[in-house]
Amino acid sequence: MTLTAWMPVFALMTSFIASLVIFVLPEKGYRLRTAVNLGAALMKLVLVIVMVWGVFRGVDYGVRFTMVPGVEFVLKADALAMMFAGLSAVLWLLTTIYAVGYLEDSPNRSRFFGFFSLCVASTTGIALAGNLFTFFLFYEMLTLSTYPLVVHRGTEKALRAGRTYLIYTLTGGAVLLLSIAWLHGVAGDLLFREGGHFIDADPAIHTSLIIIFILLVAGLGVKAAVFPLHGWLPQAMVAPAPVSALLHAVAVVKAGAFGIVRVVYNVYGITPSSTLGLLQPLAWLAAFTMIYGSVRALAQVDLKRLLAFSTVSQVSYIILGICLFGPVGAAGGLVHLLHQGIMKITLFFCAGNYAETLGIHRIDEMDGAGRRMPGTSLAFTIGAFGMIGAPPLAGFITKWTMGTGALAANMDWVIAVLVLSSLLNAAYFLPILHRLWFREAQGEWPNERHWGRLETSAWLFWPPLFTAVVTVLVGVLASLPFSPLSWAELIVLREYSP
Amino acid sequence: MTLWLMAGLLFTPLAWAVLTLLTDFRWGRLVTWAGILVQILVSLGLWLTVAEGGGFYYGLGGWDAPLGIELRVDGLAVTFVLLTAVVASACGWHAGVYIDPEKPWHRYFWPLFWFLWAGLNAVWLGGDLFNLYVGLELISLSAVGLVALGGKAGALRASIRYLLAALLGSLAYLLGVALIYGQFGTLSIAGVSFWLAEHPTPTGSGLALALMVAGLALKTALFPLHQWLPPAHGIAKSPVSALLSALVVKASFYVAARLWLEFGESIGNLAVAQLLGLLGSGAVVWGSWLACRQQQLKQVVAYSSVAQIGYLFLLFPLTFSVSEAVSLQAQQGITLQVISHALAKAAMFLAAGNLILSVGSNRVDALAGVSRFLPFSLFSFSLAGVSLMSLPPTGGFAAKWLLLQASLGSGQWWWVGVLLAGGLLSATYVFRIFRASLRENPETDQFYHPARSLEVIPMILALLALGLGLMSDQVLTVMALPFEEEGAP
Numbered sequence: 009m010t011l012t013a014w015m016p017v018f019a020l021m022t023s024f025i026a027s028l029v030i031f032v033l034p035e036k037g038y039r040l041r042t043a044v045n046l047g048a049a050l051m052k053l054v055l056v057i058v059m060v061w062g063v064f065r066g067v068d069y070g071v072r073f074t075m076v077p078g079v080e081f082v083l084k085a086d087a088l089a090m091m092f093a094g095l096s097a098v099l100w101l102l103t104t105i106y107a108v109g110y111l112e113d114s115p116n117r118s119r120f121f122g123f124f125s126l127c128v129a130s131t132t133g134i135a136l137a138g139n140l141f142t143f144f145l146f147y148e149m150l151t152l153s154t155y156p157l158v159v160h161r162g163t164e165k166a167l168r169a170g171r172t173y174l175i176y177t178l179t180g181g182a183v184l185l186l187s188i189a190w191l192h193g194v195a196g197d198l199l200f201r202e203g204g205h206f207i208d209a210d211p212a213i214h215t216s217l218i219i220i221f222i223l224l225v226a227g228l229g230v231k232a233a234v235f236p237l238h239g240w241l242p243q244a245m246v247a248p249a250p251v252s253a254l255l256h257a258v259a260v261v262k263a264g265a266f267g268i269v270r271v272v273y274n275v276y277g278i279t280p281s282s283t284l285g286l287l288q289p290l291a292w293l294a295a296f297t298m299i300y301g302s303v304r305a306l307a308q309v310d311l312k313r314l315l316a317f318s319t320v321s322q323v324s325y326i327i328l329g330i331c332l333f334g335p336v337g338a339a340g341g342l343v344h345l346l347h348q349g350i351m352k353i354t355l356f357f358c359a360g361n362y363a364e365t366l367g368i369h370r371i372d373e374m375d376g377a378g379r380r381m382p383g384t385s386l387a388f389t390i391g392a393f394g395m396i397g398a399p400p401l402a403g404f405i406t407k408w409t410m411g412t413g414a415l416a417a418n419m420d421w422v423i424a425v426l427v428l429s430s431l432l433n434a435a436y437f438l439p440i441l442h443r444l445w446f447r448e449a450q451g452e453w454p455n456e457r458h459w460g461r462l463e464t465s466a467w468l469f470w471p472p473l474f475t476a477v478v479t480v481l482v483g484v485l486a487s488l489p490f491s492p493l494s495w496a497e498l499i500v501l502r503e504y505s506p
Numbered sequence: 507m508t509l510w511l512m513a514g515l516l517f518t519p520l521a522w523a524v525l526t527l528l529t530d531f532r533w534g535r536l537v538t539w540a541g542i543l544v545q546i547l548v549s550l551g552l553w554l555t556v557a558e559g560g561g562f563y564y565g566l567g568g569w570d571a572p573l574g575i576e577l578r579v580d581g582l583a584v585t586f587v588l589l590t591a592v593v594a595s596a597c598g599w600h601a602g603v604y605i606d607p608e609k610p611w612h613r614y615f616w617p618l619f620w621f622l623w624a625g626l627n628a629v630w631l632g633g634d635l636f637n638l639y640v641g642l643e644l645i646s647l648s649a650v651g652l653v654a655l656g657g658k659a660g661a662l663r664a665s666i667r668y669l670l671a672a673l674l675g676s677l678a679y680l681l682g683v684a685l686i687y688g689q690f691g692t693l694s695i696a697g698v699s700f701w702l703a704e705h706p707t708p709t710g711s712g713l714a715l716a717l718m719v720a721g722l723a724l725k726t727a728l729f730p731l732h733q734w735l736p737p738a739h740g741i742a743k744s745p746v747s748a749l750l751s752a753l754v755v756k757a758s759f760y761v762a763a764r765l766w767l768e769f770g771e772s773i774g775n776l777a778v779a780q781l782l783g784l785l786g787s788g789a790v791v792w793g794s795w796l797a798c799r800q801q802q803l804k805q806v807v808a809y810s811s812v813a814q815i816g817y818l819f820l821l822f823p824l825t826f827s828v829s830e831a832v833s834l835q836a837q838q839g840i841t842l843q844v845i846s847h848a849l850a851k852a853a854m855f856l857a858a859g860n861l862i863l864s865v866g867s868n869r870v871d872a873l874a875g876v877s878r879f880l881p882f883s884l885f886s887f888s889l890a891g892v893s894l895m896s897l898p899p900t901g902g903f904a905a906k907w908l909l910l911q912a913s914l915g916s917g918q919w920w921w922v923g924v925l926l927a928g929g930l931l932s933a934t935y936v937f938r939i940f941r942a943s944l945r946e947n948p949e950t951d952q953f954y955h956p957a958r959s960l961e962v963i964p965m966i967l968a969l970l971a972l973g974l975g976l977m978s979d980q981v982l983t984v985m986a987l988p989f990e991e992e993g994a995p
Contacts, residue, residue: 031881031885074979075899075904075975075976075978075979076904076907076908076975076978076979077835077838077908077978077979077982078835078911079907081976115878116877116878118881119877119881141907144898145898145899145903148897148898149897149898149899151897152892152897155937155940156944159941159944162877162944162945162946163946167941167944167945170941171937171941174933174937178929178930178933179930181897182926182929182930185906185910185926186910186922186926189907189910189911189914189922190914192911193911193914193915
């Protein structure tokens, strides 16, 4: 086998081996563990960048072997895969830096970072999977590797949240397995392919295909937190902040959304999905979830729970985007895979900073925090404005592209949904910003700590600022090559004219 | 070469049984470890021989059937021989460190261990019904002895119960064998199936098959005949529980499966096949449910065996009057299930033994805090658990995938529900243990740290169960090797 065949394996292995090494390292080996962690994350980033360049030039990266009779294990890098793998590589590096600072002096760090790397390995596997079988393999691995992270603190509340998480995701996994096995029985082993497999499907299997599609979306929708399968997400907020950040921005929630994209684009194909009448109901469901999540977010008093409901809403943008039949809307949905990740991770980092530095968890405690922590609050503000969709930030690009796409697809009602959702976003984010910048602090902070010159630990300070800058840049530079938007357009181009 | 391999394979366990009878526990341990090495080498040698040249019939001592004992050395049999070598070696190694050498009655562990191994090899390779019976008896009796080694009154009670169940099962089986001999005039499985291919099925042979299968189902602890299993497997020493759950119950199932695959199509009928599948499903649901409710760690694992055994009985409906391809999928799936359960369950019992050793109690609640003190054993336990939950990429998942395909392919979609529900239920009891051990309890800070080798062994087994999923295609290829039928009478 050649080097190109092995590249996806290497990308997978960097985090996998890092995880094994970290498990073996003693709890006290703080420096070595951090070095291994950051080294692996950097190496992976380099590998992914090389592959992005290769995929752009049309190189085929891939490896496959028969795993169980009749099914192959396939790793393959296409444009969509690289989008997700790139997101996970960048955010892994940032989150690792953040987590090192966040978990300073807390127990069980070896376990935490071990599973953390395993979780990223699963995400990479999900990105690079070349068929549904392989996808499922890593999808379930993700469930298992995030569980110990969710219950990391070992408190009664954390364990309860972990149980809810498992009930939802494992049941979803079972449904997904059923649908994949069924599809395999109906149509054989289907490699992910641009344009899908069912362009001229036998009308006799149409009914099965529709039922299987519903099951697939139901199975994947659990992780994507589509209404009414979102119940686990707000509860999982008991996890440490870096975990929430990773869960929301790239790992779990995105894995579900990414899976739905794969099913629509690379298994069924966008045109057959449309002719089978599958896109319209999915679009309604996504639109409803968008509104529902925002409305629920309005009523939250806990900052992390508010962000969780905001995620419920934001992830459905992606699903709605791919349901807009037409290249423009699709690009808008896909690009949100990246944009939402960057913006949401900024917000979670900031929420973690407030909690770690000042002991703030509730929104009504945030009065005046902008003066105490200007850097963090600036990042938070940029993230929040991005979510609302203020130009020229990342969220604006998404909403603008999706809106144009909706008009092109003759689905004008989507515009109304987008506007309503943005108004709701503003309704729950602006009051927070008002508290941050324009109100006086209420006296003592609940649990303040000091780190010398910076407002908080340097490990915690820089990552959110960096992602905030990226939020601005991907918006301003959206038309440059290799910007998320251009990359999304490349994917869509390959999907609509395979 | 083959001669030496076969001789080594069959002779060493018996010879070592006698040898270790003469020694005390410590010497027995040394002797055993040497014997384990021999067994591993010959098992591997035999496996490689078959993997290269295909299977064959082997007349023991040069005597062919019907006079002599004829052994059927095919891909499946040598795979199980190798599996036995792996699991038994692991348990033997573990037991040497785990079992307290000071108790005088523990010296009988080694002879019983070797008799058990001899019986297992005899069953995997046995070609005729009576020899299989002898092998099964050898297994049952030594297994009962091993359970009784637990030493407490509870262990004796459990072992007596086990003995009664095993004897009853053997009796039913033997009755069936007698009927078969009366009708067909031969005890060779190949001979009977040869006869059946030529002649119409004689009336009454259904009864013989039913008796044999019922007896074997009792020995395999098929729901609702499973009551003897959890006490016996739960109370035995951990390495013994591992042996029993991983291998012993599989032996009787293996015989039942061989009978069904050879005679089922002509003697069996749809109702029986579906009934067995239904009972298996009952085992999956009821066994898992009870596993969720147990207060003792090893009881949880033992009830999980009841559930996992249930899956095996899906073989019967999924191979009866279905297409060749579906039947093959089902057989492959069940074979993988046997192997992966053997590896995973052995790993789980051994890891559970370590956890119990560490916290000093068998109770699930007592595990609080153990995740910090014994992460390695807990990790082995969880890894084995992943295989039992049949999540990817383990062997259990490969098995479930094939069984799902077989169920859907044969239109028997009702088994799909069982397979999926079984996975979720097993997740419930595995994560219950995990949850208990992640709990932080400030009071218990007294943990005993077991020897390093005790911790390594379950991890190796769990990793093998995991690797089986990735390698399952290669493993199954060996089983599908051509078999030269020249020795068939």
